[in-house]
Amino acid sequence: xASFPPHNGSLHIFTLDSKQVxxxxxxxxxxxxxxxxxxxxxxxLQEDGQDLTFVDNNRVRALGMxxxxxxxxxxxxxxxxxxxxxxxxxxxGSEPVPVDN
Numbered sequence: 001x002a003s004f005p006p007h008n009g010s011l012h013i014f015t016l017d018s019k020q021v022x023x024x025x026x027x028x029x030x031x032x033x034x035x036x037x038x039x040x041x042x043x044x045l046q047e048d049g050q051d052l053t054f055v056d057n058n059r060v061r062a063l064g065m066x067x068x069x070x071x072x073x074x075x076x077x078x079x080x081x082x083x084x085x086x087x088x089x090x091x092x093g094s095e096p097v098p099v100d101n
Contacts, residue, residue, distance in 0.1 A: 010039045011052045011060065015087070028082050029093035040089070044077060056082035059092060066094060 014023040025038035042051035044063045051063040059081055066078040082089035091099040 008044055009051050010041045011062075012039045013089070027088045028091075029088050031090060040082060055081075060089060063097070066096070 013026045015026055015039045016022075017024045027036050027038060028040045039061050040052065040060060042062045042064050044065065045051055046063060053061045053095045055061050060083075062082070064078060065075040066080075067075045072093055078094050079097060080094045082091040083092040
């Protein structure tokens with residue numbers, strides 16, 4: 001399932017729990033920050049849907065802003081990658097969005 005409010009999008013992936021006969025959300029985990037969420041959110045909506053994309057080998061790419069720890073640096077538009085790992089998607093790195101000069 002995906003949702004696209006006015007300025008961001010989110011991706012929700014579910015599995016069927018056949019024992020309890022219900023859908024169960026697959027978590028998106030980031031071990032580096034100890035964060036876990038039932039959805040992946042993009043804060044840079046793209047009209048063509050490229051803000052949340054499935055890419056190679058069970059990976060999901062989200063477009064968002066990477067906010068620095070220091071206030072004297074600017075946020076950078078970045079791709080965030082999550083890879084399917086067992087019953088969850090696990091953070092698999094980030095990289096700045098290439099900029100054409």
